[in-house]
Amino acid sequence: GFVKIDHHRRQRQGVPEIIFGEGKTAEQITTIIESLKSRGHEVLATRISQEKAAFILNEMPDLTYNETARTVSFVTKKPEGAGYIAIVCAGTSDLPVAEEAAVTAETLGVPVRRFYDVGVAGLHRLLAHIDEIRGADVSVCVAGMEGALPSVLGGLVENPIIAVPTSIGYGANFNGLSALLSMLNSCASGVSVVNIDNGFGAAYNAVLIHRLAHKGATT
Amino acid sequence: GFVKIDHHRRQRQGVPEIIFGEGKTAEQITTIIESLKSRGHEVLATRISQEKAAFILNEMPDLTYNETARTVSFVTKKPEGAGYIAIVCAGTSDLPVAEEAAVTAETLGVPVRRFYDVGVAGLHRLLAHIDEIRGADVSVCVAGMEGALPSVLGGLVENPIIAVPTSIGYGANFNGLSALLSMLNSCASGVSVVNIDNGFGAAYNAVLIHRLAHKGATT
Amino acid sequence: GFVKIDHHRRQRQGVPEIIFGEGKTAEQITTIIESLKSRGHEVLATRISQEKAAFILNEMPDLTYNETARTVSFVTKKPEGAGYIAIVCAGTSDLPVAEEAAVTAETLGVPVRRFYDVGVAGLHRLLAHIDEIRGADVSVCVAGMEGALPSVLGGLVENPIIAVPTSIGYGANFNGLSALLSMLNSCASGVSVVNIDNGFGAAYNAVLIHRLAHKGATT
Amino acid sequence: GFVKIDHHRRQRQGVPEIIFGEGKTAEQITTIIESLKSRGHEVLATRISQEKAAFILNEMPDLTYNETARTVSFVTKKPEGAGYIAIVCAGTSDLPVAEEAAVTAETLGVPVRRFYDVGVAGLHRLLAHIDEIRGADVSVCVAGMEGALPSVLGGLVENPIIAVPTSIGYGANFNGLSALLSMLNSCASGVSVVNIDNGFGAAYNAVLIHRLAHKGATT
Amino acid sequence: GFVKIDHHRRQRQGVPEIIFGEGKTAEQITTIIESLKSRGHEVLATRISQEKAAFILNEMPDLTYNETARTVSFVTKKPEGAGYIAIVCAGTSDLPVAEEAAVTAETLGVPVRRFYDVGVAGLHRLLAHIDEIRGADVSVCVAGMEGALPSVLGGLVENPIIAVPTSIGYGANFNGLSALLSMLNSCASGVSVVNIDNGFGAAYNAVLIHRLAHKGATT
Amino acid sequence: GFVKIDHHRRQRQGVPEIIFGEGKTAEQITTIIESLKSRGHEVLATRISQEKAAFILNEMPDLTYNETARTVSFVTKKPEGAGYIAIVCAGTSDLPVAEEAAVTAETLGVPVRRFYDVGVAGLHRLLAHIDEIRGADVSVCVAGMEGALPSVLGGLVENPIIAVPTSIGYGANFNGLSALLSMLNSCASGVSVVNIDNGFGAAYNAVLIHRLAHKGATT
Amino acid sequence: GFVKIDHHRRQRQGVPEIIFGEGKTAEQITTIIESLKSRGHEVLATRISQEKAAFILNEMPDLTYNETARTVSFVTKKPEGAGYIAIVCAGTSDLPVAEEAAVTAETLGVPVRRFYDVGVAGLHRLLAHIDEIRGADVSVCVAGMEGALPSVLGGLVENPIIAVPTSIGYGANFNGLSALLSMLNSCASGVSVVNIDNGFGAAYNAVLIHRLAHKGATT
Amino acid sequence: GFVKIDHHRRQRQGVPEIIFGEGKTAEQITTIIESLKSRGHEVLATRISQEKAAFILNEMPDLTYNETARTVSFVTKKPEGAGYIAIVCAGTSDLPVAEEAAVTAETLGVPVRRFYDVGVAGLHRLLAHIDEIRGADVSVCVAGMEGALPSVLGGLVENPIIAVPTSIGYGANFNGLSALLSMLNSCASGVSVVNIDNGFGAAYNAVLIHRLAHKGATT
Numbered sequence A, B, C, D, E, F, G, H: 001g002f003v004k005i006d007h008h009r010r011q012r013q014g015v016p017e018i019i020f021g022e023g024k025t026a027e028q029i030t031t032i033i034e035s036l037k038s039r040g041h042e043v044l045a046t047r048i049s050q051e052k053a054a055f056i057l058n059e060m061p062d063l064t065y066n067e068t069a070r071t072v073s074f075v076t077k078k079p080e081g082a083g084y085i086a087i088v089c090a091g092t093s094d095l096p097v098a099e100e101a102a103v104t105a106e107t108l109g110v111p112v113r114r115f116y117d118v119g120v121a122g123l124h125r126l127l128a129h130i131d132e133i134r135g136a137d138v139s140v141c142v143a144g145m146e147g148a149l150p151s152v153l154g155g156l157v158e159n160p161i162i163a164v165p166t167s168i169g170y171g172a173n174f175n176g177l178s179a180l181l182s183m184l185n186s187c188a189s190g191v192s193v194v195n196i197d198n199g200f201g202a203a204y205n206a207v208l209i210h211r212l213a214h215k216g217a218t219t
Ligand SMILES: Nc1ncnc2c1ncn2[C@@H]1O[C@H](COP(=O)(O)O)[C@@H](O)[C@H]1O
Pocket: A018, A019, A020, A021, A046, A047, A100, A198, A199, A200, A201, B187, B188, B189
């Protein structure tokens, strides 16, 4: 029956709440975080500009601002346990999205390993780390412009890949459309896609997969 | 080193090869299947029209044609083991894509359960089966037209969902664009997306996730 | 004959005039409102930024500014009579559009009931209110991102639904295109659509329908 | 509770079932209609080609095929009662969509009046009938190419208009996109829009509105 | 031979030069105008913001700034002679484009008559002036949103119409795309189209047509 | 008043009626032409396939079929009088559209001169005829692929140009979109545009302009 | 002066003429080829279907039909001389485009080396041949779906790459748009792009570059 | 083997490094340039706004800022040697892109000749310089709006052309889409295309081609 829905995961104490900061004022975000903290929740807010962060941390100095990921968080536990998510990223311009993914996964308690600036036009950079990426339960693969990285990576690893197109580029990039279409048309199997710049969503999916891979350990 | 790539998963005997039939002639497909069978491989070919299937099965009568899924297969083992993939499908017009996913997963050895014709405009149909869908390790969620099903399902289940937009619809559907954009913009967490009508790709991702969820059992 | 057009609804005294504020200066809007008020008209102006509102209310302090709806109004009568319009809204980011609809309907004299933040990813929120929504003569259904709410609602209520896509979202949302296409492709019957972010237009349609439903009472 | 959904309008005996024929074989449609007829339902099937109709009527000679509307129906009652829906149509090429709307409304029991070939490039044709169109409870307004008719009509009538863009045209028409965008951007109030070529959907909405306008008479 | 090109119309003294101001700095525009004036040319500069105009007129106080048309001009002769161009415009938001057209035509020496705010949703406004519009040699017809005005006007007048879509609107307007597609698909004959917001280009075409219509007077 | 509309050009005897053949059956077209001929009208029907033409001419052997232009006509008078329209065409694949324009203009009584296969990649071909094109009152300029011809021609002639994009091309041509956008963005003044492949519409505009240029002679 | 254009490459005897066969009838192509052959020209015709080829070769049995490239040719000389063009191709479905390029280059007298089925999802296939590709003066790089191959190749070779997107794929491929946008956004330097499926154009560019690289040898 | 990739061209001392400035802060760019200079590299940074340039040159006054090209460079050698690249540009608004190309080529050591403001609407401007353009090894051809210049130029020169669409224009230009599609559909052979506004990429390709044309001289 429907009563099950009431026992929704996010309502259980101790699991971090995640707030989407875009389109909310610094005051609104502050109010939400204060309310959550007071009820004992850990908190992550994404898409927080530097101006908003300054306001929020002035009110709650025990929060942490990650400037690249544009996140504000109040998290007391460290990610721990077996396995890890690989966060793989093509160029330095894609870092904000990659870090949004990394911080989200860590906030949700899962260890990540970062493999940044390994775009396909300099293949040796990716190949230098390929064994460690293969060791991950699941990869989040972030790329803008032509979005080719998930196709190359998909041919090299056997575990699932969550591809994140970014809006990095100009001209015929059309704000991430080129990377999005590339990833949806990937000739490599084992690649699924989330929205442009949606580092959070990719990490969330990866965390669900990681949880499945390691649920045997705890049950 | 790169030598690892040579030992690619699909080249290992006993794991089915999957052939994309679109744009290949019946003769070409027949030749490929014969060659694979003779080397002891199990085989699945997708996107096979009735005309092509007639030709192929005339040559190799021990193959099976699934008319809805439009697949030809030579598979000797049954899917078995713990866990299952839920194949959830909005309308009867989406059946070919859903069945392509189902047959792919079964061919790769993973049990599936089918939940068909449970589109969001008649919510009770989905809710009637929700507990069994929740029990799946991962769901493949197939929908055309407005593609709303993954968003609704995503709010009801905790495991990952692979969403497949279909090209079913007309007018402002633009051959599946409406469903694709819907799924990429899903407000539910835990949803990732594959290409329009890509039942195979969704199943492949789901199989990788299922394998992770149950690898403890065999290792 | 054409002379009928001269007796256009809006020219009749006492029925509120509605001004589209976008692309007009605060001075222009002030002049229009002053002229209408002096002729005894009630007035509603939509798409009024906070800056413009400050200017306008400085000139005419008896006006009301609704910050969420971004409307300025001079209305002396309360909505009254039988029946009501349900204003149903998926997320808190959609509130400005929902409130533009609500204020428009109320200004035109029709009672509304608000059902906000009932998006499809948390279905229990919608189901908790479904009987009251079913009681409305007509619903205005506002949603951004994947725009799935009208499809779900359309399967649950029997009266007409005016769907309003909003531009809320990012990436493959393309400024509301994803929600617009979803709604146009709705698999639920009884759903028609207005322009992206057009809360006013949806309410205007709903008011016409409500008037038809209750004209028996007055005639 | 949810049990209400089981008593869905269409399941109640005597109210016609409506089948979407596109993508179904003549055999499938025949089976569905036979099953519905045997349970006492009236039936309407839309998007039926001449070939399919020939097959179906061969099996069930008491059905009626409307060649323009491309519908097959088994309806025993005549539309009757107060009020009517105006079906207004720009060009002769739009007739199949207009007739799909007209037949749908009549099948659902509501009288319609047809105003065909009254496109805006010959305004006198529309103006000759404007008083009778104004008398309708609601209009379905069908136009292809530039889709300007709902804007002109919307300025002349006070009741709601359901606009249906058609795919008629070529070149920069993009299969109905030009008419669709026109109608969504209509500068006339009181216009809402359904999918390209969706005569059925427009009529369904109009019937719901007509029912509201006349429910007083029966309740 | 090619030598004819050297005797290009614009190089002949006394005919106004027209400068496209967008993307040029106030300094650059000032330099160009000074140079042209010093050689005895009349000058028109379009797309001049208020800031740029302030700078330019500070340097050359004998220039005229038209705030609505966003033009700066130095023209000593009045438009004169037989015939006129009708500038017809749907809404007040379209005024900048209509005025750019009007000022361009007048600068090139052709009389214009303005028919503003005669959009199709209030047809009586257009019909009140239709005889005078019919009297024009050619009409420039400016409209945003659904861009329906040229289709209606085209059915009422026999001379050519140059249609100008404007970027006025929001949502599914897509910056003028809806009006552009409407006008290209006009069911009225005698309508041709220029770029979105290109009042200058429409007027230039109209001036060429007017010149043909009246060249008999001078030859 | 509106009565003027009744005296519409097409209703006056002797002026050819123009029928749009696309989407009409050969029987329907035959009926329309017979009816018009019997009332003394000259007739032109466009977009007539070879199959339809065979049927129609079998019924009325005194009609003429122009295979390239895909027109059927019954015209007894020759184009005559001063001036001419230049029909300028880039490639041989654009001929059907160019000929539709030429036949339309001739049917409406205006002499044309044809300048075919003068695309911009072989500039000498255009330059060889430029003086004669300059002598035309107005040019219809037909081009597919990149649609550059109107821009080049616009810089070489002083009279108006009606540009017709064609759907000739493949790939990033998108059925004529590339040529359409090119022509709308032409950097040459004096160019206006009609719909993709609309040879009829271009000629109709050109005839209106030619009539203005020569009305002095007859009035 | 312009007289130079008359001495255009194609007019010089012995250099092959290239005919674009799409949209031409078998009769037309036969006539063109006969005329060219009779004047001593070598000839290549592209985009020739099997049906057309059968007709043409029946008339001129000394022609050669390449079924994959879909070309008909009459060429008497072999490609020879220093250097070569690498034709690199992602998947077997891209073969027709790759072969159109290869045949075009060979017809124009330049040696080619083929590297087929070396798509990025199986990187070892490309790397196995990389030294030989590096040895080419210029590469033509053909790929459909996500079009990632030029980016990977561009990072591995130093000479120019002409990228050809193909229309191979389905769904969000949009007939080659995904590959086209990918290639235009390539993060590798040294990559330029031609139209979707334009193997001819890519080869033509490559031949020009090869000629520059080796002109020293003959001058 | 892969070790070759480590000896990447740009890593070799003395060859300029090229930095893409967009999306990097002035501080980041300063740090990168300082690090490269200290290792003896020549440096070019593109897409540098005036504000960023002021900051950077304050730190390193021996750098050069090119305001039009928006580049900052530290280059000690002059371009020299045989041959040259022609930089051909349609309008003055395209100058930033043309200059980005010119500066890039010069920085990479190749002489360029500039042919600016030679758009197709004033053909004599291009023809006046055509012999000198023909003398170039390769041309970079920059144009916005309708992007017709490469097609015209391609018919006049025999060497390769790298076409660069620019985002200059408005309305149906769609930020450079019109010019991009034009260039991809060019009817002239020998034209390949890079991304919108990608002056750098065009020059890079041209430099590779120039190098091939003159490598004989140095080897
Ligand atoms: N960066 C992000 N992108 C997309 N969704 C997000 C992001 N961050 C958080 N979310 C989602 O937004 C939800 C909270 O939204 P809200 O109720 O508006 O605060 C979270 O539970 C996540 O599902």
